[in-house]
Amino acid sequence: MNILKSVLTLGICAFALFGSDAEAKMKIDKSAIAGLQKVAVVSVSFKRFNDPKNELQWDDPEYVMMHGAGDDVLEIISAAGSFEVVGPEDVVANPKYESLTDDSGKIHSYNYYYPHGYRRIKLAKSKKEAIALCEALGVDAVVQVYFSEYGKSTSSGSVFGPSKSNNSSVLTGEVTVIDRNGKILISGKSKAGAVHTGSSMGKGSISIKTSGRPTDFHTRRLDSFLGHLRQDLGLQ
Numbered sequence: 001m002n003i004l005k006s007v008l009t010l011g012i013c014a015f016a017l018f019g020s021d022a023e024a025k026m027k028i029d030k031s032a033i034a035g036l037q038k039v040a041v042v043s044v045s046f047k048r049f050n051d052p053k054n055e056l057q058w059d060d061p062e063y064v065m066m067h068g069a070g071d072d073v074l075e076i077i078s079a080a081g082s083f084e085v086v087g088p089e090d091v092v093a094n095p096k097y098e099s100l101t102d103d104s105g106k107i108h109s110y111n112y113y114y115p116h117g118y119r120r121i122k123l124a125k126s127k128k129e130a131i132a133l134c135e136a137l138g139v140d141a142v143v144q145v146y147f148s149e150y151g152k153s154t155s156s157g158s159v160f161g162p163s164k165s166n167n168s169s170v171l172t173g174e175v176t177v178i179d180r181n182g183k184i185l186i187s188g189k190s191k192a193g194a195v196h197t198g199s200s201m202g203k204g205s206i207s208i209k210t211s212g213r214p215t216d217f218h219t220r221r222l223d224s225f226l227g228h229l230r231q232d233l234g235l236q
Contacts, residue, residue: 026175026188026232033177033185034081038139040091041070043101043118046147048111056113065218066147067115072226073145073175077186079235086137088116096136100129127182134180141179143186148172149221152194168194171221173229190232192224 046066048056056063074085091097101119104112114120123130123144133142152168170191177186197213214220230236 026190026229027184027186028080028233028235029183029185030080030234032179032183033077036081036083036140036179036185038084038086039074039141039143039177040086040133040137040139041074041088041118041143041145042091042097042123042133042137043114043121043144043146044070044116045104045112045114045118045120045145047149048113061218063113063115065222066113069147069173069222070116070143070145072222073173073229074143076226076230076233076235077143077175077177079230080233083140086139088118091137092117092119094136096132100132100136123176123178124184124187127178130178131180131182134178139180141177141185144176146174147225148174151197165200167197167199169197169221170194171225173225175229186233188232190225190229192221192228195221195224 044066046069048062058064058067070088071085098119101121104114104118104120112120121129121133121144123142130142134140149169149171152170170193172189172191174189175186176184178184195214195217197217
């Protein structure tokens with residue numbers, strides 16, 4: 001009885017640790033955002049975990065969703081102030097853009113994707129590059145958005161009997177905005193609510209998995225993320 005109780009206790013603690021959702025923290029300087037006149041998104045990227053063996057194509061729903069994610073994020077930020085946006089085509093065509101960023105193709109095999117031909121840069125760790133990009137693009141601030149996802153599972157059933165797990169996916173986005181002086185105006189992560197992806201039932205080593213992803217799976221996740229981002233930034 002004591003052994004069983006210990007197993008149950010350990011299982012509950014492990015599940016609580018894995019399934020807990022620490023609140024995402026976002027920082028924003030609203031007065032500085034209100035003073036911006038022109039901005040540019042210099043990198044949008046996402047790390048993909050779903051079916052990583054199959055490479056995404058430009059017309060896949062997930063890729064299409066991410067293709068417009070930068071504009072969606074800017075629309076939320078613009079609630080703090082009106083500004084002009086330099087288009088992605090003008091950003092990646094700028095002569096200095098390539099020299100100030102890294103080749104995304106070097107890590108493409110690890111399921112990182114860069115819509116619009118964006119390249120890799122870490123603005124929060126590369127303030128000199130952020131300042132240089134602002135100067136090269138003629139903007140007051142540059143923006144980077146990075147997305148990732150993780151799986152979440154809730155289980156029911158006894159330790160030694162049949163068990164059932166409901167699986168879901170959570171989209172997380174990190175937003176960084178740095179102005180021409182190297183000041184960070186927005187930083188932090190926000191995340192979407194969990195979206196169901198399927199379930200599994202099993203006993204011992206036998207497990208049966210069923211897919212349950214809704215047809216609007218990708219758009220639902222992004223919409224949820226954008227709603228949480230708006231709330232976390234206090235821009236409702």
